[in-house]
Amino acid sequence: MSTIPNTPTHDIFDNTYVGRLASWIADWGKLVIDSLIAFGAFSLFNLRTLRWMTTRLPRSETIWPNFYRVGVSSLPVIALTGTFIGMVLAVQSYFQFRQIGLETRLGAVINMTLVRELGPVLAATMLAGRVGSAMAAELGTMRVTEQIDALAAMGANPIHYLVVPRFLACLFLIPTLTVMADFMGVAGGHFYGVTWLEIDIHHYWSNSIQAVTNFDLMVGLIKSVFFGAAIAMVSCYQGFNCDAGAEGVGRASTNSFVQSFVMILLLDLTLGIVLDNFYFMFYPDGASFF
């Protein structure tokens, strides 16, 4: 019996200087092509999700369990993270501010940082770790055990049935989780700063009110919506394109967290710049938004 011979390696990739350079260029070319293919596939996946989302709403029995898992079950861990981050911020900044006699400014710093940055980013990171990697593992297992094929074979569209409810759950619930993280962080900061370190409560809060505006709160919430969408899409895409076996499912789960986290950081920077520009475009003198 004949077997298909291996593709012969090209003669130009020999061990000379030119050969090694050519092989280096070929490696980079392959990397670029592979990345473009992956980006194209991810974009198509997003477009199909968007199309199914606007065609018809998923059935309630697929929506509510996902809303519960993303929202209700994530509350304790996000509240805990928020509280500790608020307290840690107070611990770290107190001594610096006390040296220059500005400890009453602590409220402004803690609350501003929480509402604009740490609340949304940490809520999203916790969601990516808790919900995103679980989604990727669940969908990956469904892919490996042919359950996704079975859905399609029975006339249900897997994107409509599996991805749309998860996407909607992340999109709608991450702002509420962010508010929770913000609130618990603010409470944690207050507890450590005012109750423990006995900073004057009036100045602590009047400084906070001066510094933190509704616009800052909105910036945090707008960012969180983008983070939620990114987490859902990255995790579902990883699950749907999972390689066979336990190793494949594990890799899908890890990749979903790492890629979600990178997306969160990139979006955070981009949206931070864009939203600040909006602010100064409408309020050049830096006045409060509301």
Added chain:
Amino acid sequence: MMIEQLLDEQQQPLVEIKDVSVAFENQNILQDINLKIPAGETLVLLGESGCGKTVLMKTIIGLVQPTSGSVFFDGQNINALNDQELSYLRLRFGFVFQNAALFDSMTIGQNVAFPLRQHGRFNSNQIRDMVIARLSEVGLPDSVVHKKPAELSGGMRKRVGLARALVMNPELIMYDEPTTGLDPIMSDVINELIIRTRRRNPVTSIVVTHDMNTACKVADRLVMLMPLDRLSPGEPQIIFDGTPAELDSTRDRRVRQFVNGEAGERLMELRGRNPVEPTETSDNS
């Protein structure tokens, strides 16, 4: 009346596969497959592991897109349909997966009811009655309805998979290795269920298997595929197409080896690695 209808339909094949090739990541799995399956026929796809039997079956239902060529179901080119049209057409198919592929987050009852809930216009009482009727057809008691798939044995899961595939009364039912991993008695139960299903409804069936007992018991027609890397260039991938009687009398060495379960020249491949292997191979067929 039913037989007349069947004879009429036999004029045009229910499934027609035209020049279908499938490749995954530059590796060719199927090459220029042509096959016509008339309505009411039970076709068994034979071949060793990795020859593309399952891929061919998934191509028919549109789960795998062919790299070239097309598949026609009842005169419709299924590769030209959009997502929604394909979902609608798939109501006419039933697919029994190799490991049943039951949804493990749902109970057995919810699994079997899934296609009915997804598309049917039935109320919950009707659905419950139909689910119980289908489960009893495959020999499962009512008590399994509330169990999760993980609580059932492999044979029971496979029967639930069969009940789920049958619940919408499909026109074409496909079995992916229905007896793999089962004990001989349960294998025979599954064979019997395949035959009874066909007897009860005028359904067209495609069975992918490498179990010769199943093949000979259920088949009207057998088709054997060969992995592409074991063919000489230009040779067709379908190396046998005929009735069980023709299979018994075939002179093709590769088909005979498969039917009799002989390693033949494959032992040469082992010998290359391990020279202590026995030198003689059984050659009596």
